[in-house]
Amino acid sequence: MRLTETADVWWKNAVVYCLDVETFFDTDGDGRGDLRGVSQRIDHLAELGVTCLWLMPFYPTPDRDDGYDITDFYGVDPRLGTHGDLVELITLAQDRGMRVIADLVVNHTSDQHPWFQSARASRESPYRDWYVWRDEPPPDADKGIVFPDQEQSLWQYDEEAGQYYLHRFYKHQPDLDITNPAVREEIMRVIGFWLRLGLSGFRVDAVPFLIDPAGSLDAADLPDPHDYLRDLRAFLSRRSGQAMLLGEVNLPYKETRRFFGDEDGDELTMSFDFIGMQRLYLSLARSDPAELVKALRERPDPPEEAQWGTFVRNHDELTLDKLSDEERQEVFDAFGPEEDMQLYGRGLRRRLPPMLGNDPDRLKLVYSLLFSLPGTPVLFYGEEIGMGENLAVEGRNAVRTPMQWTAEPNGGFSTADPNDLAVPVTEGEYGPEQVNVAAQRRDPDSLLSWIKQLALRYRECPELSWGKYTILESESPSVFAHRSDYEGGRVVAVHNFADQPAHVTLAVAGNGVGVRATDLLQDGTATVREDGVLELDLDPYGSRWLRITQLGDRYVL
Numbered sequence: 412m413r414l415t416e417t418a419d420v421w422w423k424n425a426v427v428y429c430l431d432v433e434t435f436f437d438t439d440g441d442g443r444g445d446l447r448g449v450s451q452r453i454d455h456l457a458e459l460g461v462t463c464l465w466l467m468p469f470y471p472t473p474d475r476d477d478g479y480d481i482t483d484f485y486g487v488d489p490r491l492g493t494h495g496d497l498v499e500l501i502t503l504a505q506d507r508g509m510r511v512i513a514d515l516v517v518n519h520t521s522d523q524h525p526w527f528q529s530a531r532a533s534r535e536s537p538y539r540d541w542y543v544w545r546d547e548p549p550p551d552a553d554k555g556i557v558f559p560d561q562e563q564s565l566w567q568y569d570e571e572a573g574q575y576y577l578h579r580f581y582k583h584q585p586d587l588d589i590t591n592p593a594v595r596e597e598i599m600r601v602i603g604f605w606l607r608l609g610l611s612g613f614r615v616d617a618v619p620f621l622i623d624p625a626g627s628l629d630a631a632d633l634p635d636p637h638d639y640l641r642d643l644r645a646f647l648s649r650r651s652g653q654a655m656l657l658g659e660v661n662l663p664y665k666e667t668r669r670f671f672g673d674e675d676g677d678e679l680t681m682s683f684d685f686i687g688m689q690r691l692y693l694s695l696a697r698s699d700p701a702e703l704v705k706a707l708r709e710r711p712d713p714p715e716e717a718q719w720g721t722f723v724r725n726h727d728e729l730t731l732d733k734l735s736d737e738e739r740q741e742v743f744d745a746f747g748p749e750e751d752m753q754l755y756g757r758g759l760r761r762r763l764p765p766m767l768g769n770d771p772d773r774l775k776l777v778y779s780l781l782f783s784l785p786g787t788p789v790l791f792y793g794e795e796i797g798m799g800e801n802l803a804v805e806g807r808n809a810v811r812t813p814m815q816w817t818a819e820p821n822g823g824f825s826t827a828d829p830n831d832l833a834v835p836v837t838e839g840e841y842g843p844e845q846v847n848v849a850a851q852r853r854d855p856d857s858l859l860s861w862i863k864q865l866a867l868r869y870r871e872c873p874e875l876s877w878g879k880y881t882i883l884e885s886e887s888p889s890v891f892a893h894r895s896d897y898e899g900g901r902v903v904a905v906h907n908f909a910d911q912p913a914h915v916t917l918a919v920a921g922n923g924v925g926v927r928a929t930d931l932l933q934d935g936t937a938t939v940r941e942d943g944v945l946e947l948d949l950d951p952y953g954s955r956w957l958r959i960t961q962l963g964d965r966y967v968l
């Protein structure tokens with residue numbers, strides 16, 4: 412084991428868990444989760460194997476975009492708790508070996524932010540040029556709208572200001588002008604503040620928009636926008652050597668690779684693999700891993716200490732924007748055929764279990780992939796128990812319903828009157844009576860038990876996170892197999908995308924003399940033939956992880 416691998420580059424083999432404080436656990440009975448609630452439930456996360464907790468925005472907010480519209484970058488929304496509660500949570504998490512990161516949403520502020528209020532009130536305001544203004548919107552004002560159901564333009568006229576301002580997202584979220592040195596400095600101050608309070612880094616919201624100087628009148632004369640990301644990273648590393656930046660970059664691979672920076676990786680430490688995620692859904696729809704394989708073959712390697720973030724669901728719509736129209740339609744047909752399940756013409760406002768008809772084998776397959784694909788797995792709260800969405804809740808919030816702890820009223824999330832919950836609980840087949848933590852903790856065959864086991868094995872196999880991976884050829888078109896090698900260790904993972912059993916032969920060693928394949932998830936060992944070929948039977952939607960060892964290698968668990 413190399414020195415760097417031990418703990419410094421901790422994100423490289425982390426288990427990241429994203430939650431919204433508002434919907435996790437309510438301790439004061441007001442119908443809204445709070446920071447104390449997350450603290451009370453920290454051992455659920457520790458037991459699950461989480462090593463990095465990602466808190467969605469907890470800052471003061473008018474809550475028109477679920478907290479992504481912020482009025483004070485240094486504050487904690489009083490409905491969720493206090494700075495004191497946050498420090499307690501970070502301390503408790505650290506005691507369990509867990510780091511805490513938070514959303515850094517500095518592409519824009521809320522229009523209620525005092526900076527914007529001051530900026531719009533007068534051209535003389537010191538905050539006027541913290542935002543991007545124009546007398547006339549540019550001709551391409553309607554290009555690149557993120558929320559096409561609500562917005563028609565990226566530019567909004569403001570009566571009070573007498574000018575148009577830029578907003579990449581909702582019109583109540585004016586974009587900050589990051590070409591302004593004062594804004595850049597303020598963002599660094601914000602980062603410095605939260606690092607002091609104990610955060611270990613940030614999930615950076617909307618990175619390509621953040622660094623894009625578009626809209627700024629002298630954009631053409633500006634230096635490379637990546638210089639700014641490099642500056643941010645350098646500042647972060649000076650302040651805290653162990654801090655990471657996990658970026659939201661949904662672009663084609665080549666462009667996303669640029670956000671890791673040069674060979675030494677001087678920009679983002681991690682970036683979500685949006686392309687791999689979308690291709691995975693296409694593969695699932697087709698019961699054929701070819702599209703996933705194509706994505707992995709195309710995916711550039713990150714710099715040595717950087718990492719891709721693997722995910723199957725997040726808090727937003729399941730975006731399929733990088734698929735062709737026909738491919739997207741295939742995924743819609745398979746996993747979200749009704750119009751109400753679809754959003755913005757590009758995504759699905761659903762969680763995974765309802766998309767897969769709650770088929771336990773198929774769900775286990777997907778989570779086995781999440782943990783064994785090269786990258787760092789990122790879970791969204793509720794995935795560990797197979798929660799469903801509530802389509803009665805508007806827009807993307809359908810997947811942000813309260814965590815289901817028990818079969819009791821409100822899923823044990825809150826003692827409030829159900830009508831007073833900030834977000835209603837899911838009902839029916841995926842409601843708390845059927846899907847909850849308490850029942851699954853006691854059931855060795857539950858999804859929760861499966862995910863705990865995957866997390867543990869993943870942490871035990873540095874090959875999966877640090878290793879070099881090779882996609883293995885097999886004769887079965889429904890099987891995806893890959894091998895990961897690191898410092899003499901070798902792990903092979905095999906996944907069957909079809910509802911039929913499969914038999915595969917895989918070349919896992921030069922020759923098979925003294926070679927063993929130890930199953931890491933189930934009982935039993937698989938046979939490696941004398942020619943180094945592994946013979947394996949897979950159940951429908953089956954998955955296997957095997958450690959390949961030579962006679963004389965140390966005892967394998």
Ligand code: GLC
Pocket residue numbers: 476479480516580616617659726727
């Ligand atoms: C990101 C977030 C999304 C939010 C948007 C605007 O895309 O993931 O939830 O609405 O940024 O901040």
